[in-house]
Amino acid sequence: MFSIIMIALCGVVAGFGLRRWKGLQHVNSTITITICFMLFVLGLSVGENRLIVSNLWSYGSQALLISLASILGSAISGWALHKYVLKSKQEERAA
Numbered sequence: 001m002f003s004i005i006m007i008a009l010c011g012v013v014a015g016f017g018l019r020r021w022k023g024l025q026h027v028n029s030t031i032t033i034t035i036c037f038m039l040f041v042l043g044l045s046v047g048e049n050r051l052i053v054s055n056l057w058s059y060g061s062q063a064l065l066i067s068l069a070s071i072l073g074s075a076i077s078g079w080a081l082h083k084y085v086l087k088s089k090q091e092e093r094a095a
Contacts, residue, residue: 018024046052052059 015024
């Protein structure tokens with residue numbers, strides 16, 4: 001884990017140092033292409049695993065349930081934060 005953090009930190013330092021270099025302007029499109037390729041290879045590995053493919057509906061329903069619960073929890077938390085924290089600060093400023 002430490003090595004991954006250090007690699008990311010080295011990338012941040014290198015990006016900061018080379019931010020004016022014209023070659024770095026194409027990094028975003030390169031990253032997008034790389035991520036798409038990695039997702040394709042991930043799909044290949046999932047597709048060849050018989051256990052995952054045979055249980056795909058079970059995994060999919062669990063993933064859908066977890067996703068919906070996460071979205072609902074985030075929405076409720078955001079609403080509560082807005083209602084109880086941000087509104088009270090706005091009322092204090094108005095007074």
